[in-house]
Amino acid sequence: MENLKVSIIQTAIHWEDVDANLAAYTKKIETLSEQTDLIVLPEMFASGFTMQGKEKISKRYDDIKRWMQSTAKTNNLAIMGSTIYTEEGKYYNRFIVAQADGTTDKYDKRHLFTMGEENEHFTAGTDKLLVDIKGWKIRPFVCYDLRFPVWSRNTDNYDIAIYSANWPEPRRDAWKTLLKARAIENQAYTIGVNCVGQDGNDLKYTGDSTIHNAKGQTIVQCEPGKEQTITAELSAEDLQKFRKNFPVLKDTDKFTITNK
Numbered sequence: 001m002e003n004l005k006v007s008i009i010q011t012a013i014h015w016e017d018v019d020a021n022l023a024a025y026t027k028k029i030e031t032l033s034e035q036t037d038l039i040v041l042p043e044m045f046a047s048g049f050t051m052q053g054k055e056k057i058s059k060r061y062d063d064i065k066r067w068m069q070s071t072a073k074t075n076n077l078a079i080m081g082s083t084i085y086t087e088e089g090k091y092y093n094r095f096i097v098a099q100a101d102g103t104t105d106k107y108d109k110r111h112l113f114t115m116g117e118e119n120e121h122f123t124a125g126t127d128k129l130l131v132d133i134k135g136w137k138i139r140p141f142v143c144y145d146l147r148f149p150v151w152s153r154n155t156d157n158y159d160i161a162i163y164s165a166n167w168p169e170p171r172r173d174a175w176k177t178l179l180k181a182r183a184i185e186n187q188a189y190t191i192g193v194n195c196v197g198q199d200g201n202d203l204k205y206t207g208d209s210t211i212h213n214a215k216g217q218t219i220v221q222c223e224p225g226k227e228q229t230i231t232a233e234l235s236a237e238d239l240q241k242f243r244k245n246f247p248v249l250k251d252t253d254k255f256t257i258t259n260k
Contacts, residue, residue: 001135012197041081154186
């Protein structure tokens, strides 16, 4: 396993405007100053966290997925983030991983944000996802999943946990605290990517997108409230050495999660 370069894009999202958002991401990616292996986007990166617009945005799912595949192939990298998907009358907050070889994987958000009535519009996923990028085992989560440590628990020795989010400003302290906690308790790099600005529901977002190492130390952090793209190199040697010298995971509790 070699080192992995990860780019996080903290940005304002054009409300329910897929074309404007994809054009903006394309421009940001084209101006990256160095080659990267993985790009992480916010939750519902092509539309913002919309409930009422779910039907309109879900019709663009294939366009959004093709854009991700094209971006991954053109730039020889992996790219990930969530969008809205519909099937058999049900809607999902679907996290997509597009690899450079054209393959894709998906994870449907498990924990739906009931205080925002997400559960009234979307169906919860039941399965986790583990993807391999350059030998790194990566587990994606979406926003509200961050509050549930059992779901995040590192029972299969993943190397990176990724949280793609639209996490509003009033709860930014929880966002920052829980990202650090998930890194420490799971002995894994933890990446949180949030948006900035104000959305169509008049909610304000400050971003606070961050990468922590397995000790919970901050590697990089975007400036609050600012559109910013940051690339960081994750050290495979540091992760493996820390786990060997301080093997917390071998003492973890054994359990099984039942589907809802």
